Amino acid sequence: MQLKLENHPCFNDSARHKFGRIHLPVAPKCNIQCNYCNRKFDCMNENRPGVSSRLLSPGQALHYLKQAVLLSPNISVVGIAGPGDPFANSEETMETLRLVRKEFPEMLLCVATNGLNLMPFIPELKELEVSHVTITINAIDPAIGAEIYAWVRHEKRMHRDIEAAELLIGNQLAALSALKAAGITAKVNTIIIPGVNDRHVLAVAEKVSELGADILNCLPYYNTKETVFENIEEPPADMVADIQKATSAFLPQMKHCARCRADAVGIIGEMNSEAMTEKLHEAARLPKNPSETRPYLAVTSLEGVLVNQHLGDADRFLVYGMDPATGTCSLIDSRPAPKPGGGQHRWEAVADLIGDCRALLCSSAGDSPTKVLNTKGIEVMVLEGVIEDAVTGLFKGEDIRHMTRNSRKHACSGTGGGCG
Incomplete structure (x- = not known):
């Protein structure tokens, strides 16, 4: 043409x-x-x-x-x-x-x-x-x-x-x-x-x-x-x-x-x-790959209230969903994390474990797990704050950039850290 x-x-x-x-x-x-x-x-x-x-x-x-x-x-x-x-x-x-x-x-x-x-x-x-x-x-x-x-x-x-x-x-x-x-x-x-x-x-x-x-x-x-x-x-x-x-x-x-x-x-x-x-x-608001069915969000948390745990330290993943009829979000599952070790194989196992989640919310994450999860269609979001506020905002398509720990980096504030 x-x-x-x-x-x-x-x-x-x-x-x-x-x-x-x-x-x-x-x-x-x-x-x-x-x-x-x-x-x-x-x-x-x-x-x-x-x-x-x-x-x-x-x-x-x-x-x-x-x-x-x-x-x-x-x-x-x-x-x-x-x-x-x-x-x-x-x-x-x-x-x-x-x-x-x-x-x-x-x-x-x-x-x-x-x-x-x-x-x-x-x-x-x-x-x-x-x-x-x-x-x-x-x-x-x-x-x-x-x-x-x-x-x-x-x-x-x-x-x-x-x-x-x-x-x-x-x-x-x-x-x-x-x-x-x-x-x-x-x-x-x-x-x-x-x-x-x-x-x-x-x-x-x-x-x-x-x-x-x-x-x-x-x-x-x-x-x-x-x-x-x-x-x-x-x-x-x-x-x-x-x-x-x-x-x-x-x-x-x-x-x-x-x-x-x-x-x-x-x-x-x-x-x-x-x-x-x-x-x-x-x-x-859709999954990274919109043709996929991923109705949930996964979260790493020390106590179940805040997004405050490094991905590598997580011993379980809290899985949240939203009721489309009421618009309310709730915890629907807690899934034990694969044991530490194993390198990339561990992160592939994590991707399989939370494969019905469109994103994973954590306080920090390394490059290797982030790349593996992204490749599997799961977005790794580095946040800090109350879990309920984060998952509700994401499910409803609200702007939650104020919660992102790397917001300053993406805003080009002048440090240059990690912007390559």
């Missing part, structure tokens, strides 16, 4: 009033910290990258997409744009793209990334016919980049200052060249930050034009509280217009960017509808 590339509303101004796009929020982790970014805050009335009212697994994302196209048949593009970086969440991103391509062969596929870890995935992106990729490149001079990025985490190593900027910029420019060699349409986003890179954007435009970029989006910096740049005011409209005019000597300009959320859907510039938001929340 011939993909209709002209129907992408972000890359074709004439298409933006007719065709819509949908962003699937399957990528929560980020591998860099920008000094203008804070993903802790999420108001449904704000449009900015890095926020999403819910996170989805690849299976949930496909379910949501099927519902979304019924509500909005004009959706022509499926994109992944966070709320972190797609390739800091490469397994989830690539699996989502595979599922969508198989189910919707006519859809345009699109990814927006910082470019740090893009290069290894370009061959499969081409194979999946991902037609459009956006890279945010804010500087080509490492000295300027060092002012913009607090840290970069690549291949399990932390980098800061000039070293971090050099690594990021080098990977971005190499990936841009590789995208064009693969025949993929490439857009470059450059955020105009007054007093930081506003006089440098022209150099960025010239360089990315040399490497084959197709279109440039010079978008104004968005002031966000509790960031390093929170005291920098947003650029005035005349500054943005002057920069767009100057850089148009090198590349066509995108001037209709709405700084979309990671869960944006519909026509660019329009807010997500209540009906669409409910479909997103409904998908997030």
Whole structure:
């Protein structure tokens, strides 16, 4: 089937009033910290990258997409744009793209990334016919980049200052060249930050034009509280217009960017509808693999009141269910845990033991059990708080991010721990 590339509303101004796009929020982790970014805050009335009212697994994302196209048949593009970086969440991103391509062969596929870890995935992106990729490149001079990025985490190593900027910029420019060699349409986003890179954007435009970029989006910096740049005011409209005019000597300009959320859907510039938001929340309440029947939640607890036990220390799993008639949650079973030892085999036994549970709630968990359980379709959720509040919130699809012990990490608060 011939993909209709002209129907992408972000890359074709004439298409933006007719065709819509949908962003699937399957990528929560980020591998860099920008000094203008804070993903802790999420108001449904704000449009900015890095926020999403819910996170989805690849299976949930496909379910949501099927519902979304019924509500909005004009959706022509499926994109992944966070709320972190797609390739800091490469397994989830690539699996989502595979599922969508198989189910919707006519859809345009699109990814927006910082470019740090893009290069290894370009061959499969081409194979999946991902037609459009956006890279945010804010500087080509490492000295300027060092002012913009607090840290970069690549291949399990932390980098800061000039070293971090050099690594990021080098990977971005190499990936841009590789995208064009693969025949993929490439857009470059450059955020105009007054007093930081506003006089440098022209150099960025010239360089990315040399490497084959197709279109440039010079978008104004968005002031966000509790960031390093929170005291920098947003650029005035005349500054943005002057920069767009100057850089148009090198590349066509995108001037209709709405700084979309990671869960944006519909026509660019329009807010997500209540009906669409409910479909997103409904998908997030499903098991990670929605085709499976997993009606329960498992919990590790020392005394049966709080989520307060490390997964590896659990001697039993408390299993909770919800009565659909009354909406009340209750303890339905207590299952003895497999004996310690045995490595991966123990965690496979745990997965079999709680195979009817869509998630396991614990106070902490190691990488190995988390990976095994996730592979088996059981989400490991690291929480702290009252069991009843957690399980009731999850069954009812409420936002319980305030209970997650790793919420600060996923919010990119600046530590960099574990965000790779």
